[in-house]
Amino acid sequence: MKGLFKSKPKTPTELVRATRELLVYVDLHWNSHEPKRAEKMAELSKLIRELKLILYGSSESEPVAEACAQLTSEFFKENTNTLRLLINCLPKLDLEAKKDATQVVANLQRQQVHSRLIASDYLEANKDLMDTLITGYDHVDLALHYGHMLRECIRHQSIARYVLESEHMKEFFRYIQLDHFDISSDALATFKELLTRHKSTVAEYLLKNYDWFFADFNSKLLQSSSYFTRRQAVKLLGDILLDRSNSATMMKYVTSKDNLMILMNLLRENSRGIKLEAFQVFKLFVANQNKPPEIIGILVTNKDKLLRLFQDFKPDKEDEQFDADKAQVVNEIKALEPKKAAPS
Amino acid sequence: MEQLSGKRFPTNPKDYKIYEEVGEGVSATVYRALCIPLNEIVAIKVLDLEKCNNDLDGIRREVQTMSLINHPNLVRAHCSFAADQSLWVVMPYMAEGSCLHIMKTAYPDGFEEPVIATLLREVLKALVYLHGHGHIHRDVKAGNILVDINGAVKLADFGVSACMFDTGDRQRSRNTFVGTPCWMAPEVMQQLHGYDFKADIWSFGITALELAHGHAPFSKYPPMKVLLMTLQNAPPGLDYERDKRFSKSFKELVGACLVKDPKKRPSSEKLLKHPFFKHARTNDYLARTILDGLSPLGQRFRVLKVWF
Numbered sequence: 001m002k003g004l005f006k007s008k009p010k011t012p013t014e015l016v017r018a019t020r021e022l023l024v025y026v027d028l029h030w031n032s033h034e035p036k037r038a039e040k041m042a043e044l045s046k047l048i049r050e051l052k053l054i055l056y057g058s059s060e061s062e063p064v065a066e067a068c069a070q071l072t073s074e075f076f077k078e079n080t081n082t083l084r085l086l087i088n089c090l091p092k093l094d095l096e097a098k099k100d101a102t103q104v105v106a107n108l109q110r111q112q113v114h115s116r117l118i119a120s121d122y123l124e125a126n127k128d129l130m131d132t133l134i135t136g137y138d139h140v141d142l143a144l145h146y147g148h149m150l151r152e153c154i155r156h157q158s159i160a161r162y163v164l165e166s167e168h169m170k171e172f173f174r175y176i177q178l179d180h181f182d183i184s185s186d187a188l189a190t191f192k193e194l195l196t197r198h199k200s201t202v203a204e205y206l207l208k209n210y211d212w213f214f215a216d217f218n219s220k221l222l223q224s225s226s227y228f229t230r231r232q233a234v235k236l237l238g239d240i241l242l243d244r245s246n247s248a249t250m251m252k253y254v255t256s257k258d259n260l261m262i263l264m265n266l267l268r269e270n271s272r273g274i275k276l277e278a279f280q281v282f283k284l285f286v287a288n289q290n291k292p293p294e295i296i297g298i299l300v301t302n303k304d305k306l307l308r309l310f311q312d313f314k315p316d317k318e319d320e321q322f323d324a325d326k327a328q329v330v331n332e333i334k335a336l337e338p339k340k341a342a343p344s
Numbered sequence: 345m346e347q348l349s350g351k352r353f354p355t356n357p358k359d360y361k362i363y364e365e366v367g368e369g370v371s372a373t374v375y376r377a378l379c380i381p382l383n384e385i386v387a388i389k390v391l392d393l394e395k396c397n398n399d400l401d402g403i404r405r406e407v408q409t410m411s412l413i414n415h416p417n418l419v420r421a422h423c424s425f426a427a428d429q430s431l432w433v434v435m436p437y438m439a440e441g442s443c444l445h446i447m448k449t450a451y452p453d454g455f456e457e458p459v460i461a462t463l464l465r466e467v468l469k470a471l472v473y474l475h476g477h478g479h480i481h482r483d484v485k486a487g488n489i490l491v492d493i494n495g496a497v498k499l500a501d502f503g504v505s506a507c508m509f510d511t512g513d514r515q516r517s518r519n520t521f522v523g524t525p526c527w528m529a530p531e532v533m534q535q536l537h538g539y540d541f542k543a544d545i546w547s548f549g550i551t552a553l554e555l556a557h558g559h560a561p562f563s564k565y566p567p568m569k570v571l572l573m574t575l576q577n578a579p580p581g582l583d584y585e586r587d588k589r590f591s592k593s594f595k596e597l598v599g600a601c602l603v604k605d606p607k608k609r610p611s612s613e614k615l616l617k618h619p620f621f622k623h624a625r626t627n628d629y630l631a632r633t634i635l636d637g638l639s640p641l642g643q644r645f646r647v648l649k650v651w652f
Contacts, residue, residue: 179355
């Protein structure tokens with residue numbers, strides 16, 4: 001008859017409440033020598049694991065929509081600040097609980113309650129949480145967890161805008177060059193997401209911040225001493241400039257002599273990876289129908305070198321689009337004439 | 345309860361002294377090396393980024409998974425950093441190399457059953473952990489089961505870029521579409537629907553046969569033929585004359601994994617409860633039985649490179 005007295009499994013709502021109570025406890029009692037602390041931490045880890053199982057299901061069962069919705073509404077219930085508590089307590093959790101908590105936060109960003117993304121409403125009112133997540137990149141033990149949460153949060157357009165307009169954008173140029181590859185590549189993935197996901201916001205942002213942004217992009221990334229940074233940066237630059245919604249920024253970029261020179265240096269690198277990506281941007285300078293005289297001047301001066309470079313220049317795989325682009329660039333350069341000196 | 349990850353491995357290539365090559369894959373080479381400041385022997389996987397066309401996102405995910413892993417049967421990355429055009433992933437050094445290595449050197453016809461049970465149990469514990477965290481390994485095979493000098497067993501490599509400690513089979517088929525498909529589940533070959541954790545269970549079953557025979561079923565055939573045989577023939581099993589030496593529970597385990605319909609294969613968690621694993625012994629047993637008298641890994645690697 002033992003089964004009769006087994007405690008009923010907690011509902012999703014009760015699970016969130018229990019988690020919250022423990023988070024508050026951990027938050028308050030962190031520095032005290034509370035004898036029960038280890039026990040409470042173990043309990044907290046277990047609860048976070050259970051939240052994850054509800055949201056993701058297990059190898060035996062699929063997640064249930066109703067349970068997910070209950071969990072989400074309790075999690076973001078007014079005046080409870082569960083997300084803030086969880087983010088703040090993350091450094092205190094062990095590795096497994098950190099991973100589980102990260103997956104929970106990531107998943108909650110996509111959960112709808114009455115067809116609303118209520119996570120977005122919460123973040124809207126608590127934007128400073130983004131500051132915490134971003135500065136995680138400076139902490140080896142937190143970077144990947146906070147980084148993953150951050151990428152999920154900037155799925156919401158207003159949150160992405162907040163990050164774009166913050167001072168943190170300048171810091172990203174440093175984060176993506178940190179020594180640890182797993183961290184720097186995570187920062188780069190976030191940076192890329194910020195600059196490509198929400199088209200209208202990005203277009204507006206780039207125009208408004210054109211001067212400092214591209215000055216930093218050129219000097220810190222495209223001219224970095226790290227091969228990996230240069231390669232990733234030139235790829236990202238191509239993605240940004242070739243996006244139709246950024247055409248105004250693109251037109252501005254391709255009229256600058258300094259930009260052209262940087263791209264031509266990348267074209268001359270030994271790395272095929274960098275060369276091919278640099279070509280994607282270089283072709284825009286050539287295709288511009290209103291080339292300023294100084295751009296024409298540089299292209300004409302380097303005409304022979306460029307044509308020689310393009311002779312045996314192609315990607316590993318057959319690529320019709322690339323061949324067509326290259327043919328057009330070659331023709332365009334061949335047709336360029338130096339400005340004739342006026343007859344005296 | 346901040347985890348004390350203890351040692352911080354340096355992220356400067358100058359802090360490592362590279363010794364001999366101990367493995368290679370399509371776009372990576374693995375070396376034995378010394379981490380000078382910590383005075384610790386490590387394995388370093390050096391990936392040539394120029395050869396990894398545009399799958400840098402895939403590499404990021406693989407490396408991140410490896411650095412967040414926390415399980416005795418999985419190889420965790422100590423750290424990773426870019427060095428010129430390559431990416432270095434620093435990992436624990438598994439002194440005895442892979443099971444494929446060990447078989448090729450000393451057990452060409454496969455291992456004894458208690459050895460197989462011990463190896464497979466350790467691998468399965470790794471799969472339970474990975475699946476619990478939503479990862480599919482995608483490349484379970486003897487070449488990715490690494491053994492340390494004390495008999496500890498770890499599953500390596502998350503399948504994207506290269507195969508640690510693996511020469512031979514994959515090398516020969518480098519120019520075909522995906523390497524040898526011997527371990528690949530039918531649903532992965534068909535590419536009709538997405539596949540899930542159950543694909544690893546199929547590969548696990550093939551790996552069981554590999555450890556029992558010294559090679560995977562169909563391994564002598566060209567890749568296209570393997571595809572057809574996997575899709576059209578009955579699943580391979582332990583039913584040849586030479587397999588009489590194996591127990592009924594081993595045959596049942598293989599049969600449970602190698603079912604064509606992925607839904608009918610057990611989960612890794614369930615499989616771990618299979619009676620076959622009662623035959624499993626300790627790591628120490630592995631060290632005493634299969635590792636005794638093997639020559640050092642670097643030397644074996646050189647010999648294998650000549651022969652396979």
